Amino acid sequence: MPPDAPQPDRPAPGPDAPPAPAPVAPGPTAVAPRAHGIEVSGLRRAFGTVKALDGADLVARAGAVTALVGPNGSGKTTLLLVLAGLLVPDSGQVRVAGHDPVTENSAARARTGWMPDAFGTWDSLTAREVLTTFADAYRVPRGTAAARVDELLATVHLSEYADQPAAVLSRGQKQRLGLARALVHDPQVLLLDEPASGLDPRSRVDLRILLRRLADEGRTVLVSSHVLSELDEMADDAVFLSRGRTVAGMTDADAATARRTWHVRALSLPALTAWLDSTGTAYRPDGATRLVDTAAGTAPSGGVLVDVEGEAGAAALLRDAVAAGVPVVSSAPAAGALEQAYLALEEERR
Numbered sequence: 001m002p003p004d005a006p007q008p009d010r011p012a013p014g015p016d017a018p019p020a021p022a023p024v025a026p027g028p029t030a031v032a033p034r035a036h037g038i039e040v041s042g043l044r045r046a047f048g049t050v051k052a053l054d055g056a057d058l059v060a061r062a063g064a065v066t067a068l069v070g071p072n073g074s075g076k077t078t079l080l081l082v083l084a085g086l087l088v089p090d091s092g093q094v095r096v097a098g099h100d101p102v103t104e105n106s107a108a109r110a111r112t113g114w115m116p117d118a119f120g121t122w123d124s125l126t127a128r129e130v131l132t133t134f135a136d137a138y139r140v141p142r143g144t145a146a147a148r149v150d151e152l153l154a155t156v157h158l159s160e161y162a163d164q165p166a167a168v169l170s171r172g173q174k175q176r177l178g179l180a181r182a183l184v185h186d187p188q189v190l191l192l193d194e195p196a197s198g199l200d201p202r203s204r205v206d207l208r209i210l211l212r213r214l215a216d217e218g219r220t221v222l223v224s225s226h227v228l229s230e231l232d233e234m235a236d237d238a239v240f241l242s243r244g245r246t247v248a249g250m251t252d253a254d255a256a257t258a259r260r261t262w263h264v265r266a267l268s269l270p271a272l273t274a275w276l277d278s279t280g281t282a283y284r285p286d287g288a289t290r291l292v293d294t295a296a297g298t299a300p301s302g303g304v305l306v307d308v309e310g311e312a313g314a315a316a317l318l319r320d321a322v323a324a325g326v327p328v329v330s331s332a333p334a335a336g337a338l339e340q341a342y343l344a345l346e347e348e349r350r
Ligand SMILES: Nc1ncnc2c1ncn2[C@@H]1O[C@H](COP(=O)(O)OP(=O)(O)OP(=O)(O)O)[C@@H](O)[C@H]1O
Pocket: 001, 002, 005, 006, 007, 008, 047, 050, 051, 052, 070, 071, 072, 073, 074, 075, 076, 077, 078, 079
């Protein structure tokens, strides 16, 4: 859903719009404990007959990056809009940084940074003016706002565009400005909808490092994306949505113990497959096996896919193969843990 689509039963403030009434950025005495993350239970929100959220549950810990994963139309944006205090749910419990975004909207929004999947901005304002306007709206004290804005422009590598009108920014640069605006009031909770879309590879790496740092500082970071390999690298936990419901959750520990497919390559494919056969280990072709120098009598090198139980299973497989004299070249997960879990869930739900 376009994040700025009007909501049927609520005047749309527009997720990019400064909040009205402007919430007060929590001052040093008002900071809620960092331990508060996000807690959602039984959340429902329908648009006419479409049940965008149909009893969703979610916990996102403070100090962790949580991935929000699900197919198109599964309710991710709707959930993020509710958490951001921009959409009123039909029913269910929601706490963001210890506050209910419906009944304590200002308190929740003062502690929440929201980055929509496309950051619509005012084209005639400069990048610095855009951030200063949001800092004002969040009542960041004037004395500190200018330094904060400069610091954020540097963080997202837009200092050289600080005094350029936002109209000249590319899509990826606008995304980075959107990230800076989400951080302008030093929020405890960050909600990011497809933050990497439009970013070049360097900016994606920067984003990953920044989100890690923000989580390590004790913030709660909830990020939705379809690029699972990217989420895999940055997320500690994952929540899977399907048709408006939470269908699974996954922590780093789950990922380490889950059954996964590994790609094992050896200098001699016959030696590898003969050993797998002798141990009764099931395997299948990797689809990329390459023959080398058969004329010279060298055995074909190549790899196979093997399903193993967690990282411990992968380590045992590698250890035993090497001990048996198989010339193993590499052994690595065939795909990220999130991607494999996602595909397995999709398969189950077909
Ligand atoms: N304002 C709206 N009016 C009507 N239907 C809506 C509205 N917003 C969302 N929906 C519907 O609710 C469902 C969930 O949409 P949502 O945008 O939350 O999914 P999503 O998981 O973010 O999808 P995507 O991955 O494609 O961004 C979809 O069927 C969508 O068509």
